[in-house]
Amino acid sequence: MNTARTAQGTLLTTWTHGTEMSVATRVAAMLFITAATAAAAQISVPLGVTPVPLVMQDMVVLHGGAALGSRLGMAAQVLYLLAGLSGLPVFAASPVLPQGPLRLLGPTGGYLLSYPFAAFLTGYLAERGFDRRYSTSVLAMAAGLVVIFAFGVPWLAMFARPVGIGFGAALHAGLYPFLLGDVFKIFLGAAILPGLWKLIGQRT
Numbered sequence: 695m696n697t698a699r700t701a702q703g704t705l706l707t708t709w710t711h712g713t714e715m716s717v718a719t720r721v722a723a724m725l726f727i728t729a730a731t732a733a734a735a736q737i738s739v740p741l742g743v744t745p746v747p748l749v750m751q752d753m754v755v756l757h758g759g760a761a762l763g764s765r766l767g768m769a770a771q772v773l774y775l776l777a778g779l780s781g782l783p784v785f786a787a788s789p790v791l792p793q794g795p796l797r798l799l800g801p802t803g804g805y806l807l808s809y810p811f812a813a814f815l816t817g818y819l820a821e822r823g824f825d826r827r828y829s830t831s832v833l834a835m836a837a838g839l840v841v842i843f844a845f846g847v848p849w850l851a852m853f854a855r856p857v858g859i860g861f862g863a864a865l866h867a868g869l870y871p872f873l874l875g876d877v878f879k880i881f882l883g884a885a886i887l888p889g890l891w892k893l894i895g896q897r898t
Contacts, residue, residue, distance in 0.1 A: 703821070704760070704761060704762060704763040704817070704820055704821055704825075705760070705761040705820075705825070705887070705890055705891065705894075706723055706761055706762050706763065706766070707763070708891075708894060709894060720766060723761075723762055723766065723770075724762065724766055724769055724770045724773065725770075725773075727754070727758035727761075727762060727767065727770035727771075728770045728771075728773045728774045728777070730754045730758065731751055731754045731755060731758070731770070731771065731774045731784075731809070732774060732777065732782075732784035734749060734750040734751045734753070734754045735749060735751050735784060735785055735786040736786070736787070737749065737750055738786040738787060741871055744801075744866075744867040744868065744871050746801050746802055746805070746846075746850070746867060746868050746871075746872075747786055747802075748872065748875065749786055750879075751786075751809070752805075752812075752838075752839060752842055752876065752879075753879055753883050755767075755771060755809045755812055755813050755816075755838070755842075756812060756813070756816045756834075756835045756838040756839065756883070757835075757883065757886065757887070758770055758771075758813060759771075759812065759813030759814065759815070759816035759817035759820070759838060760816050760817060760819075760820035760824075760825045760831075760834060760835075760887055761820075761887075761890075762813075762817060763817045763818075763820065763821050764813075764814045764815075764817035764818040764821060765814070765817070766817070767813035767814060767816070767817040768810045768811070768813050768814040768817070769810075770813065771809040771810040771812075771813045772810050774809065775806060775807070775809065775810070778793065778794070778797065778806070779794065779795045779798075780794075781793055781794040785797050785802075785806070786802065788800060788802075799853075801850050801867070801868070802846070803849050803853065804845040804846040804847070804848065804849020804850060804853070805842055805845065805846035805849075805868075807845055807849070808841055808842045808844070808845030808846060809842070811841050811845070812838040812839070812841040812842045813838070815837055815838050815841055816834050816835060816837065816838035819833070819834035819837060820834055820887070825887035825888065825891070826887070826888055826891045827888055828884055828885055828888050831884040831885075831887045831888055832880060832881060832884040834884075835880045835883060835884050836880055839876055839880060843868070843869055846868050847861075847864045847865060847868045847869050848861070848864070850864040850867060850868045851863070851864035
């Protein structure tokens with residue numbers, strides 16, 4: 695990749711014709727991704743073999759980070775967590791823990807806490823043009839997914855209520871059942887970003 699083009703902008707800044715966006719535009723974009731993350735959380739599939747459900751939130755987090763950029767994408771996920779911690783019903787349904795701060799003590803606590811950082815990293819790479827080509831878009835989304843698992847699995851092993859399940863069990867409960875599906879989602883979802891760039895005539 696051409697290192698001379700390190701600050702190429704995001705889908706949002708390009709769509710709005712420049713990096714100097716109004717505060718209202720930034721807030722609206724952030725709220726949209728926050729709401730999309732909350733909506734995706736409502737589509738969860740219990741797998742039976744693990745207390746961690748299959749959700750589509752990770753794809754919203756990664757695509758949102760890429761489209762908004764590092765700081766705004768991160769802010770959208772921080773807002774999502776604050777909404778959940780306040781008790782609003784934005785987290786995935788759980789048969790054990792209610793909505794609110796106690797959810798962070800459950801098996802998905804680490805995954806939830808990872809979202810701002812995963813969005814930031816994916817957005818950071820997108821700001822440098824990774825989302826404009828399919829191959830590098832895959833890399834950007836894969837990097838964000840690594841962050842999600844890097845938070846989620848150790849949290850499940852050490853801190854998930856009541857005292858964690860151990861690292862070996864956490865791998866079997868929080869990583870292995872999702873790898874194949876998440877790899878498929880990345881390879882499928884990564885095509886969306888360069889496709890949008892092509893649509894707005896800004897693909898490099």
